[in-house]
Amino acid sequence: MDKYFSIGEISKLSNLSVQTLRHYDKLGLLKPSLVKKNGYRYYSLEQFYKLDFIIFYRKLGLSLLEIKEIMLNKITIEGTVDLLQNQEYEIDRQIRELQKQKKLIQKKNQHIKSMLMKPLGIPFLNEKQKKKIAKVNMSNKDLEDAEMSFRKVVNTLPKLNDIFNLELLYEINYEEFNKKREVKYNIYFNIIDNNIEDDKNIKICELKEGVYASIFCIDYYENYEKYIKQLLKFIKEESLKVEGPLYESYIASEFCDDKEKGFMELFIKITKAHSKK
Incomplete structure (x- = not known):
């Protein structure tokens, strides 16, 4: 049996x-x-x-x-050999992808760590390097339109559709906000791939190098205006001259009490402080 x-x-x-x-x-x-x-x-x-x-x-x-x-x-045995060879090639491809992903994770981690070393909630002068960025074309400039326009653009650019590569910059018209407290957004993101050119969706430009008045914070998004006010107060007290728009840069986020807290930098290009007598 x-x-x-x-x-x-x-x-x-x-x-x-x-x-x-x-x-x-x-x-x-x-x-x-x-x-x-x-x-x-x-x-x-x-x-x-x-x-x-x-x-x-x-x-x-x-x-x-x-x-x-x-x-x-x-x-067959020959078929097994071919299959093993193909799987070896596939594993090599996955290793390359994982190594690439690891480098992106390391870069993101180092960036967040370096930003956490900056003072939180205290305005200061900050040197920035020139950076290639892309402006998203929008019909309107409210926050909802900015988000929708950005996501549509990213879906048309697969090379940028990686959360580790993307760094968003929300641009606010300084004059409008300072006078009317009205917020109208433009949205930008970092350009990593130099082959990307202007098209109907984006305009390639740059964030100028120079001295910026900056403030870092970790807070709920609805509280961001108080940090803008702190930054503008600092600019006024230090007799600084503004040269361009105000930017919000999102670095990372955390969840607390079922709500998202953003780790962000608010910054604006300025000329050197006037010497005080």
């Missing part, structure tokens, strides 16, 4: 869960040799070899459906 093994025994011997074996049965990958009237499943010794085959190709990274296709087509 042939020796049969219960699904529990197969589970222990193969180090696979009973649920996994039932899933293999459902997919037609590894059906039991015998199913009794009470529903108990039993497997033969030969099915260990089939199970080894499945485990081998799973470790190669193939999906269960791909393995089923291989089994149905009765893969």
